[in-house]
Amino acid sequence: MHPSSTSRRRFLATASALAFATVAARARATAATPLVVHTHTSDATAWHVNSLIVESRDALLIVDAQLHARDAVEVARRARALGKPVAAVLVTHPHKDHFGGLAALRRRLGGVPVLANATTRRVLELDTLARATALGTEADLGWLPEAALVPGDTIDLGDTHVVVDEFVDHEAHRLVALYAPATGDLLAGDLIYAGSHAWLGEGRTAGWIDALLAAQHRWPGVARVHAGHGATRDGDPIAIQMDYLVATRHAVGMAMGADGRVDAAGIARIAATLERQFPHLGLGQLVPGNVRAVARELAAGG
Numbered sequence: 001m002h003p004s005s006t007s008r009r010r011f012l013a014t015a016s017a018l019a020f021a022t023v024a025a026r027a028r029a030t031a032a033t034p035l036v037v038h039t040h041t042s043d044a045t046a047w048h049v050n051s052l053i054v055e056s057r058d059a060l061l062i063v064d065a066q067l068h069a070r071d072a073v074e075v076a077r078r079a080r081a082l083g084k085p086v087a088a089v090l091v092t093h094p095h096k097d098h099f100g101g102l103a104a105l106r107r108r109l110g111g112v113p114v115l116a117n118a119t120t121r122r123v124l125e126l127d128t129l130a131r132a133t134a135l136g137t138e139a140d141l142g143w144l145p146e147a148a149l150v151p152g153d154t155i156d157l158g159d160t161h162v163v164v165d166e167f168v169d170h171e172a173h174r175l176v177a178l179y180a181p182a183t184g185d186l187l188a189g190d191l192i193y194a195g196s197h198a199w200l201g202e203g204r205t206a207g208w209i210d211a212l213l214a215a216q217h218r219w220p221g222v223a224r225v226h227a228g229h230g231a232t233r234d235g236d237p238i239a240i241q242m243d244y245l246v247a248t249r250h251a252v253g254m255a256m257g258a259d260g261r262v263d264a265a266g267i268a269r270i271a272a273t274l275e276r277q278f279p280h281l282g283l284g285q286l287v288p289g290n291v292r293a294v295a296r297e298l299a300a301g302g
């Protein structure tokens with residue numbers, strides 16, 4: 001499906017159209033009708049990463065492009081089946097599980113433009129160049145728009161719109177989240193892992209808790225959260241994610257030896273503790289790396 005130039009123009013993010021205070025005030029008056037979001041979730045080999053297809057009356061916006069090409073192909077198939085132009089693919093942050101399938105996705109969608117913040121844009125440029133160098137082919141950078149997304153940009157979906165927000169130094173260095181003021185939907189990227197252990201490998205759990213508090217403050221009208229990983233679940237995913245981070249920090253702090261390390265028995269105890277507090281969490285394979293990263297963070301005073 002080739003997006004028309006008209007729909008492309010409608011999707012262009014316009015810089016600083018709305019002040020956060022105004023948007024937050026609007027967010028309190030959330031409508032009952034949810035944003036229409038179709039979710040494709042990978043298997044555990046890509047950590048149950050989600051691509052979200054946001055469907056408005058006239059067009060589609062795809063959020064995140066998967067790790068494996070096979071999943072990206074399935075996202076493209078589902079988007080085409082909806083029979084509406086895909087105006088853009090937005091990559092929330094520069095982790096490979098969110099852009100590894102980008103080339104495969106764009107090939108099947110007729111070369112849709114890519115939206116990203118400055119950090120992600122830089123990584124996509126470097127990755128494309130690295131791939132081009134390795135393969136001896138010409139780099140294709142023309143698909144990245146000149147302007148990087150910044151907080152306050154709006155993406156016009158025709159009969160509704162989403163507002164760009166950005167959160168720093170948590171699961172990723174800089175991550176774009178989207179909020180739909182008219183419906184209260186928060187497309188949270190990897191601020192939220194639903195139903196699984198989160199990846200804490202960058203050792204920024206303190207910053208992550210701050211980011212979640214900021215999200216609650218900026219978007220008090222959140223009615224639904226669409227997570228970067230796993231299925232959206234009942235309850236308050238922001239609060240659950242915060243509880244998970246606090247519990248992990250506490251458990252690691254209790255298990256750390258004088259040298260700031262946690263031994264294998266300690267890791268097993270932490271895994272059991274988290275399983276008791278948060279039953280049926282998937283991606284248990286993340287726990288050992290998480291414990292080591294959080295131990296480093298705590299030892300450094302984080």
Ligand SMILES: [Zn+2]
Binds near residue numbers: 049095097190229
């Ligand atoms: Zn991810």
